[in-house]
Amino acid sequence: MALTVGVxxxxxxxxxxxxxxxxxxxxxxxxxxxxxxxxxxxxxxxxDYHDAATVLxxxxxxxVITFDHEHVPQDVLQALVDAGxxxxxxxxxxxxxxxxLVMRERLTELGLxxxxxxxxxxxxxxxxxxxxxxxxxxxxTARGGYDGKGVRVVTSSGQVxxxxxxxxxxxxxxxxxxxxxxxxxxxLAQSVARRPSGEIVAWPVVESIQRDxxxxxxIAPAPGSAGRIADMAEQIARTVASELGVTGVLAVELxxxxxxxxxxxxxxxxxxxTGHWSIDGSTTSQFEQHLRAVLDLPLGDTGLHDEWSVMVxxxxxxxxxxxxxxxxxxxxxxxxxxxxxxxxxxxxxxxVGHVTAGGDDLxxxxxxxxxxxxxxxx
Numbered sequence: 517m518a519l520t521v522g523v524x525x526x527x528x529x530x531x532x533x534x535x536x537x538x539x540x541x542x543x544x545x546x547x548x549x550x551x552x553x554x555x556x557x558x559x560x561x562x563x564d565y566h567d568a569a570t571v572l573x574x575x576x577x578x579x580v581i582t583f584d585h586e587h588v589p590q591d592v593l594q595a596l597v598d599a600g601x602x603x604x605x606x607x608x609x610x611x612x613x614x615x616x617l618v619m620r621e622r623l624t625e626l627g628l629x630x631x632x633x634x635x636x637x638x639x640x641x642x643x644x645x646x647x648x649x650x651x652x653x654x655x656x657t658a659r660g661g662y663d664g665k666g667v668r669v670v671t672s673s674g675q676v677x678x679x680x681x682x683x684x685x686x687x688x689x690x691x692x693x694x695x696x697x698x699x700x701x702x703x704l705a706q707s708v709a710r711r712p713s714g715e716i717v718a719w720p721v722v723e724s725i726q727r728d729x730x731x732x733x734x735i736a737p738a739p740g741s742a743g744r745i746a747d748m749a750e751q752i753a754r755t756v757a758s759e760l761g762v763t764g765v766l767a768v769e770l771x772x773x774x775x776x777x778x779x780x781x782x783x784x785x786x787x788x789x790t791g792h793w794s795i796d797g798s799t800t801s802q803f804e805q806h807l808r809a810v811l812d813l814p815l816g817d818t819g820l821h822d823e824w825s826v827m828v829x830x831x832x833x834x835x836x837x838x839x840x841x842x843x844x845x846x847x848x849x850x851x852x853x854x855x856x857x858x859x860x861x862x863x864x865x866x867x868v869g870h871v872t873a874g875g876d877d878l879x880x881x882x883x884x885x886x887x888x889x890x891x892x893x894x
Contacts, residue, residue: 525584
């Protein structure tokens with residue numbers, strides 16, 4: 517009888533787990549938020565992941581529960597564990613990804629490199645941190661932020677007065693996070709996968725190019741990273757995965773600073789946008805690897821098919837028509853580029869798809885990927 521994976525969340529990450537599940541002979545079920553979800557082809561149920569009864573009913577006949585996102589409440593996760601359901605990654609690991617203050621506390625306890633930071637409960641706390649850090653810092657909400665949301669660069673506490681006001685209402689995690697404004701050369705991301713029995717594998721560290729707080733392009737491997745940078749990034753991610761007991765795919769977003777440090781920015785305990793290139797560029801994609809890992813199956817090789825892989829996100833999508841309308845022209849113009857449509861309605865800034873190109877000449881690979889993505893813009 518086929519093993520069954522239940523995925524909570526019906527976004528594009530769940531959608532991209534479907535092809536490798538089919539290839540591995542797994543049954544995959546998705547608890548989607550709505551009928552029109554990106555993963556609707558595999559959505560066996562539509563329901564509220566905040567409701568324990570709904571989630572428990574969904575999990576009744578699966579071998580493991582995993583996630584398209586990290587937003588499932590801790591009480592719901594604990595109800596699953598109490599019912600004897602295998603939850604991968606575990607609630608305790610997910611809690612570190614759900615709350616940025618908890619994340620900073622745990623990483624600091626482990627002696628891992630992070631930006632200088634402070635917990636903020638009052639405007640006076642922020643004023644003091646500003647005074648100690650050149651008068652310009654980053655402030656983040658502890659929970660709920662992603663893709664540039666819940667992040668502000670500030671020079672005064674008044675610029676986050678609304679967030680402080682919200683603390684008393686309990687909608688920002690009880691406190692805010694302040695961090696030094698890091699001077700960095702570039703952003704990197706290191707993905708690894710770990711299974712419950714402890715096996716860990718790593719992909720090459722990649723360079724992530726951001727626009728307006730959203731990942732726009734990824735280059736694998738990160739140019740000029742061989743040696744010290746690659747070793748540091750992999751060791752950081754392996755330590756996080758082992759010490760926090762992460763299972764499945766873990767992505768560690770990093771800053772490579774102007775003074776030659778590598779600092780942890782964010783953690784994602786699931787397949788991540790910076791790993792999408794692996795679908796077409798690696799022996800084992802992050803989505804197949806995640807399925808293997810959460811089921812505690814042997815992990816696959818992470819070698820590259822080409823010297824370089826470049827992934828470009830399709831952000832927003834066509835102003836008129838759909839990605840499907842533009843496919844023939846893009847395919848004809850760039851036949852070697854792989855195109856992925858998430859089945860989402862176009863909307864400014866929304867990730868509606870991505871393209872990936874591979875080859876031995878980085879400049880040429882970047883050109884082909886950007887050229888293909890351009891067919892779906894405007």
